[in-house]
Amino acid sequence: MLSSSARRGAAVLLSAAVLTTLSACGAAPDQKSGGADGAKNGVQPGAATSVADFGSLEALAAAAQKEGELNVIALPPDWANYGEIIKAFEAKYKIKVNSENPDASSSDEIAAVKSRKGQKRAPDVLDLGIAFARSGAAENLFAPYKVTAWDKIPAAQKDADGRWTNDYGGYVSIGCDAARIPTCPQTFADLLKPEYKGKVALNGNPTKSGSAFGGVYAAALANKGSFADIQPGIDFFGQLKKSGNFIPVESTPATVEKGETPISIDWDYLNAGYADQFKGKGVDWKVAVPTDGVYAQYYSQAINKEAPNPAAARLWLEFLYSAEGQNLWLKGYARPVLLPGMTQDGTADQAAVAKLPQVQGTPTFPASEELDKAKATLAEKWDKALS
Amino acid sequence: MSSTTDPRVAGGTRRRRRGPRTWLATLPLLTFTGLCFGIPLGAMAYGAVTRTDPASGATRVTGEHLARSLQGPYLGSLIGSVQLSALTALVGGVLGVVIAQAVVTSRSAGLRSAALTASGVLANFGGVPLAFAFIATVGISGVVTQLADLTELGWNLYSFTGLTVVYLYFLIPLMVLVIAPALDGLRPQWREAAQSSGATARQFWRHVGLPVLAPSLLGGFVLLFGTAFAAHATAAALVGGSVPLVTLKIADALSGNVLTGQENVALALGLDMILIAGLVMAVYLPLQRRSARWLR
Numbered sequence: 203m204l205s206s207s208a209r210r211g212a213a214v215l216l217s218a219a220v221l222t223t224l225s226a227c228g229a230a231p232d233q234k235s236g237g238a239d240g241a242k243n244g245v246q247p248g249a250a251t252s253v254a255d256f257g258s259l260e261a262l263a264a265a266a267q268k269e270g271e272l273n274v275i276a277l278p279p280d281w282a283n284y285g286e287i288i289k290a291f292e293a294k295y296k297i298k299v300n301s302e303n304p305d306a307s308s309s310d311e312i313a314a315v316k317s318r319k320g321q322k323r324a325p326d327v328l329d330l331g332i333a334f335a336r337s338g339a340a341e342n343l344f345a346p347y348k349v350t351a352w353d354k355i356p357a358a359q360k361d362a363d364g365r366w367t368n369d370y371g372g373y374v375s376i377g378c379d380a381a382r383i384p385t386c387p388q389t390f391a392d393l394l395k396p397e398y399k400g401k402v403a404l405n406g407n408p409t410k411s412g413s414a415f416g417g418v419y420a421a422a423l424a425n426k427g428s429f430a431d432i433q434p435g436i437d438f439f440g441q442l443k444k445s446g447n448f449i450p451v452e453s454t455p456a457t458v459e460k461g462e463t464p465i466s467i468d469w470d471y472l473n474a475g476y477a478d479q480f481k482g483k484g485v486d487w488k489v490a491v492p493t494d495g496v497y498a499q500y501y502s503q504a505i506n507k508e509a510p511n512p513a514a515a516r517l518w519l520e521f522l523y524s525a526e527g528q529n530l531w532l533k534g535y536a537r538p539v540l541l542p543g544m545t546q547d548g549t550a551d552q553a554a555v556a557k558l559p560q561v562q563g564t565p566t567f568p569a570s571e572e573l574d575k576a577k578a579t580l581a582e583k584w585d586k587a588l589s
Numbered sequence: 590m591s592s593t594t595d596p597r598v599a600g601g602t603r604r605r606r607r608g609p610r611t612w613l614a615t616l617p618l619l620t621f622t623g624l625c626f627g628i629p630l631g632a633m634a635y636g637a638v639t640r641t642d643p644a645s646g647a648t649r650v651t652g653e654h655l656a657r658s659l660q661g662p663y664l665g666s667l668i669g670s671v672q673l674s675a676l677t678a679l680v681g682g683v684l685g686v687v688i689a690q691a692v693v694t695s696r697s698a699g700l701r702s703a704a705l706t707a708s709g710v711l712a713n714f715g716g717v718p719l720a721f722a723f724i725a726t727v728g729i730s731g732v733v734t735q736l737a738d739l740t741e742l743g744w745n746l747y748s749f750t751g752l753t754v755v756y757l758y759f760l761i762p763l764m765v766l767v768i769a770p771a772l773d774g775l776r777p778q779w780r781e782a783a784q785s786s787g788a789t790a791r792q793f794w795r796h797v798g799l800p801v802l803a804p805s806l807l808g809g810f811v812l813l814f815g816t817a818f819a820a821h822a823t824a825a826a827l828v829g830g831s832v833p834l835v836t837l838k839i840a841d842a843l844s845g846n847v848l849t850g851q852e853n854v855a856l857a858l859g860l861d862m863i864l865i866a867g868l869v870m871a872v873y874l875p876l877q878r879r880s881a882r883w884l885r
Contacts, residue, residue: 407830450831
């Protein structure tokens with residue numbers, strides 16, 4: 203039954219296609235095939251690789267408004283100011299944002315893309331850890347799209363084909379409750395001091411959590427390791443565990459507030475956010491980016507190749523990489539990828555920049571192979587070092 | 590099974606009817622089992638032994654995932670899980686029996702119903718709420734930890750020992766629930782008969798009590814082992830990655846922000862878990878049959 207009706211449908215489509223090609227031959231100015239979707243030059247929104255394919259940002263916005271919805275996934279409202287970003291986008295373009303599973307991980311996002319192929323509920327845009335951006339691009343899951351600000355993004359922070367682009371990031375930092383800890387540690391070397399016994403926590407399991415992984419990487423850099431050699435970082439935490447300083451509690455806003463994790467290694471934007479969140483609750487949260495182990499990591503933005511709302515997905519990216527979107531991330535203490543350029547041309551929110559934890563120099567990033575090697579080493583050695 | 594574990598009815602069902610009709614009656618159960626266990630098991634086994642190349646989409650059979658699941662940290666997590674489950678099942682089993690015996694032989698009906706009701710509630714009090722109850726009580730900044738200075742005494746909730754204590758919290762009540770009916774089945778007349786024949790209490794337990802209880806004890810142990818082996822939420826909320834457990838490793842491999850392409854290893858680990866559970870059952874079943882033989 204189903205197959206016969208499907209066959210009939212295909213026959214109808216086929217004959218319609220033949221008819222339109224025939225009639226198109228006769229008509230002199232070719233009617234654009236994607237006319238109903240508002241795309242110019244015959245490009246469907248799903249195939250558009252830049253705003254030029256729509257003609258203008260207004261045309262893109264109109265096409266997106268026709269779709270009316272945007273499906274996002276894994277965007278916690280209290281993470282890098284995503285709550286406000288979503289509200290601002292909804293208000294500006296009158297597009298409803300369906301936020302699914304805010305606490306999902308990168309692999310959950312990829313799984314959602316794969317398992318909901320062709321469904322209306324599939325996520326349109328993804329905010330991924332770099333490893334998943336790379337592996338997803340290799341699996342051909344993302345639509346290439348270059349935002350208007352594309353040229354201003356450093357080459358190391360984007361896929362050459364535009365399948366993913368770094369969006370925002372931060373530095374590994376040491377958060378510390380000054381109300382409980384007399385002198386806050388400033389470096390990784392400080393953490394080994396006996397006065398911090400039973401006080402130092404990571405914000406997760408580094409074989410699972412990206413920020414905890416960053417913490418181990420930074421500790422490696424602080425202990426004569428390199429991007430290619432994470433072992434000194436694992437040894438450092440092994441030493442920290444042996445001395446009794448390390449506690450296996452995974453820090454969360456709850457453990458920070460309760461004083462269970464008085465020192466927590468985490469992204470600077472999360473730690474800086476806690477400082478605001480817990481002001482006046484008996485927690486005096488101080489943030490330091492350790493000078494001996496400077497490690498920055500960015501998340502990446504990608505569009506689902508089979509996004510149910512392709513125009514809205516592209517509009518979302520244009521919004522995120524506009525000065526407005528970038529400043530909203532900045533307000534959440536995250537460092538948007540366009541920050542260096544925006545500081546120069548004066549479009550960056552100066553008050554927000556001034557509130558960022560101080561860091562010297564510019565960040566460098568591990569190459570793909572180095573990252574893979576570090577992860578393999580970590581997965582192999584972490585358990586043993588900590589048990 | 591129930592006809593062998595409960596001595597009170599053991600005498601009555603000696604005559605077994607076997608025929609096509611009884612098979613027919615089990616059909617719904619078999620269908621249900623086949624659908625609800627067979628399909629996931631098949632999918633898991635398939636995923637554990639195959640690999641799909643992300644670029645080309647071609648699938649090929651490989652033993653790589655199973656091999657990896659039995660190496661390095663994955664093997665460590667399997668061993669850790671078995672150790673934790675065996676230890677907690679043993680301690681929980683022994684304590685559960687002692688408590689159940691005390692409750693069953695006490696003359697107070699109130700104590701009995703209170704203990705059994707409490708056990709019913711506590712046996713199902715697991716997962717994240719239990720972990721947080723413990724964190725709030727004996728965690729690093731827990732109330733009791735602060736009052737009694739437990740940290741100075743070397744107490745650490747976020748360790749293998751801590752996890753054992755937390756697991757016992759729901760395993761002991763489970764054992765009480767499972768074993769109380771069997772203890773009820775130990776008829777007082779048997780003890781009286783043994784006593785009047787001049788047996789000591791020790792001899793009674795050695796030759797009468799324990800052999801009669803053995804199937805239930807073993808069954809309880811296997812149940813406790815399985816419960817501890819499969820537990821995930823409590824451990825995840827409590828120790829995260831610092832105590833290697835196979836359920837945590839599976840979760841890490843399936844849903845994480847760091848390691849990519851580990852899904853098949855997770856499936857292989859799941860298969861390993863089933864094999865271990867199967868092994869435990871394989872040891873339990875013949876033993877149970879043997880010790881149940883003379884009950885009929």
